[in-house]
Amino acid sequence: xxxxxxxxxxxxxxxxxxxxxxxxxxxxxxxxxxxxxxxxxxxxxxxxxxxxxxxxxxxxxxxxxxxxxxxxxxxxxxxxxxxxxxxxxxxxxxxxxxxxxxxxxxxxxxxxxxxxxxxxxxxxxxxx
Numbered sequence: 633x634x635x636x637x638x639x640x641x642x643x644x645x646x647x648x649x650x651x652x653x654x655x656x657x658x659x660x661x662x663x664x665x666x667x668x669x670x671x672x673x674x675x676x677x678x679x680x681x682x683x684x685x686x687x688x689x690x691x692x693x694x695x696x697x698x699x700x701x702x703x704x705x706x707x708x709x710x711x712x713x714x715x716x717x718x719x720x721x722x723x724x725x726x727x728x729x730x731x732x733x734x735x736x737x738x739x740x741x742x743x744x745x746x747x748x749x750x751x752x753x754x755x756x757x758x759x760x
Contacts, residue, residue: 635666639686646749649673650684656703658687658696667691670700672708675715675741680708682716682730701728715739717746 633652641647654671668687675681682704687697705728708714715738716730735743 636669636684636686639666639669639688640684643686645684645686646745655684656700656707658700668696668700670697670704672704672714675739677739678709678712679739680712680714681739681742682714682725697724698727701725715742717742717749 633650633655636655636657637647637650640650651671651673654673655669656671657669658667659665660667666688668685668691670685671683673681673683682701685697685700687700705714714730715733716725718725722730722732735746738746
């Protein structure tokens with residue numbers, strides 16, 4: 633899990649709530665080196681967040697991210713919704729059936745995280 637945490641931090645992603653039990657990890661078959669990872673994080677009321685999706689820079693555009701998303705979505709409990717917060721790449725997620733949602737359709741936990749991220753982003757000179 634330390635390799636995944638380093639990858640998440642190197643991409644300026646939220647390193648909080650990384651739970652090994654929720655992750656799907658893609659690794660090289662010979663060396664075991666982590667190529668990418670993502671998690672299905674419970675956010676309450678039977679909902680989940682597709683979170684922390686990251687692929688090593690030299691392994692992008694090889695289908696690894698898509699394979700991770702597919703694996704995560706296949707593993708989710710049937711009928712339970714999956715949300716995600718993204719700062720880009722909407723077209724990538726659309727092919728898996730994701731679509732934009734109004735703020736009041738998103739689990740309260742995720743709304744709170746988005747609000748906190750926006751405050752922090754403004755403080756640091758950007759916006760989430």
